[in-house]
Amino acid sequence: MGRRRQTAVYSPGGCGCGLLLLPVIAVSIGVMFALAGLAAAALVLLIVAIGVTIWLYRNREQRRADGKTNVGWIAFLVIAYLLSISYLAFFILLLVSTFTGESVTVG
Template sequence: MMFALAGLAAAALVLLIVAIGVTIWLYHRREQRRADGKTNVGWIVFLVIAYLLSISYLAFFVLLMISAFTGESVTVG
């Protein structure tokens, strides 16, 4: 079970890295895309979903690891 969760956490980390890379790419190409008349709506939707999925799952995984190593239940809020 932990190996599956670790794999999902690794996938979430890769997704976060890709989202950061796309954000940087869009930032550097903003003037060229604006001149070409292209919009970033699709990329923005992708980035919002990618950031939400990766950050929320990584936070869940960190809380799970804290709970596993301390033996206590970790709650948020």
């Protein structure tokens, strides 16, 4: 009689470690999409801020003649530029460190 060959069944990762890491991988993917969404929102905010800046510049004489002030618009622009540029810089540094594997620091 011939010997029967037995095949071994292996789980992913050898010991089931891959199964244990599935929740961590799922959370990581969710965080990635959240950060990408924040970066997209920051980019939209930057585009809106640039549009408002151009609009205020083109209508400055008319607004001055009407006696309107730009205090509210200036406050909006300062906040919009600070939020969008700082987050986009953070996101770019995060991408650089992700793809190069090096820690990126400023300063």
